[in-house]
Amino acid sequence: MAVLPPRESVEATSDRLRLVGIRKRFGATHALRGVDLRVRPGEIHALIGENGAGKSTLMKILSGACSPDAGEIHLEGLPFCPSDPLHARRSGICMIYQELCLAPHLSVEENILLGREPSRLGWIRRRERRSMARQALEQLGYADLPLDAPVSDRTPAEMQIVEIARAFLDEPRVLILDEPTSSLSGEDARRLFQVLRTLRDRGVSIIYISHFLEECQSLCDSYTVLRDGETVGTGSMQRAQLPDIIRLMVGRDVQEIYPRSKRQAGDVLLKVEDLTGAMKPRGASFELRRGEILGIAGLVGAGRTEMLRSLFGLDPMLEGTVSVHGILASRLTPSRFWSQGVGLLTESRKEDGLLLQRSIADNLLLTSLDRESRFVWLSPTRMESVAETHVKTLGVKAQSCWQNACELSGGNQQKVFLGRLIHHDADVLLLDEPTRGIDVGSKAEIYRMIHALADKGKAVVFVSSYLPELLGVCDSLAVMSRGTLGRKRPVEEWTEHTVMEEAIGKGQGE
Secondary structure: OOOOOOHHHOOOOOOOEEEEEEEEEEOOEEEEEEEEEEEOOOOEEEEEEOOOOOHHHHHHHHOOOOOOOEEEEEEOOEEOOOOOHHHHHHOOEEEEOOOOOOOOOOEHHHHHOOOOOOEEOOEEOHHHHHHHHHHHHHHOOOOOOOOOOEHHHOOHHHHHHHHHHHHHOOOOOEEEEEOOOOOOOHHHHHHHHHHHHHHHHOOOEEEEEOOOHHHHHHHOOEEEEEEOOEEEEEEEHHHOOHHHHHHHHHOOOOOOOOOOOOOOOOOEEEEEEEEEEOOOOOOEEEEEEOOOEEEEEEOOOOOHHHHHHHHHOOOOEEEEEEEEOOEEOOOOOHHHHHHOOEEEEOOOHHHHOOOOOOEHHHHHOHHHHHHHEEOOEEOHHHHHHHHHHHHHHHOOOOOOOOOEHHHOOHHHHHHHHHHHHHHHOOOEEEEEOOOOOOOHHHHHHHHHHHHHHHHOOOEEEEEOOOHHHHHHHOOEEEEEEOOEEOOOEEHHHOOHHHHHHHHOOOOOOO
């Protein structure tokens, strides 16, 4: 495997990759309306835009997954038109998707060399394969990653490194990463950034797609903003201001991204005492009052999701009690909690949140279909009337309420998911990463929706890995560390530093 040249030896004034006037249409939908993009050697270039802005379509074209209708692509100054992903990869363009493409039952070593195994006379040369895998990891600063361990046993950050190491074997000239930190803790994200800076310093061009604008600002050298399939801004990240980038993304000023409304917490709606699950949590206790937004912080794997799942009856509860409206819940089952006015928004809307092949109306009304029925028959007319009202109120961008959920952008899917809890009129909303993978404009709208619900007397548990939104949105905050939930305190008493101290265990017992 060849070692990439140092950054100093790469001519940084010319474009490594240049896209001009790229257009793509799917039926009546204009996904791209003439996008321009320039990426130089040895730079990290942020590609920014709301969900549905055209980022994914553009990267599919660049990685050979689909062809443009019009426009030109130049790689190292020469015309380039990838016929398929393999052609793009062999040309030095490697794409790492948000949903990692790994074989979980295979080892780290086998995943890195999958499809590229050195062989002789049909036999894999295992010693050479091991050497190549080790060399790739060493150059990324992960020499201690065990090669024989199943990749399914590794952390999300280590899985990202395995993907990058596999791409590294192709000696990439352009590396594309789509939301690489969406499932990473702060420390894992920092280690990944160091790897990306190392690759940049060796001349690799990196296209970095992320909705975390603060992260883009600290990591990236330049940026391009897409809106409605068009390039609306580009420039040096060092000279950019976040409000200006947000204005380019959404076409307007997003005032008060983190809204604040004055309200007084009311009576206790949810009381949890010594909740213990099969693995996690370990003795979690808290009270949630009417009109309160309680944030739950913690590192990935700390047990936040497990706590919500045990609390809602999706996972078994070994010990503890849960009371709703002062009534002790004798059996923890999702149907019982729905009937008591408790709703859960799960971490993964695509896997266990939405019926993607069903309509918006079906998804919105899923837990309360009996309200829209006459005797035993559903009324499509009533369903449409109620669903269209929610679509308008929630600001869901869709052709109609009968459009399938899979055809919506991530932000609009999340609005539909949250809309189900609103239509059900749940008094207690358990929200697990409600803004993961959506753009800043949609985030701001969801924050406002959450505060509007709290203003109406609803109680909210807000789990997030993104500290700025927890500190900006919530009224109170508790930190989970290694399965143990700490004491709830007013959000004004927390800083990002103190939250991280407690998350890693330093702040406990003080």
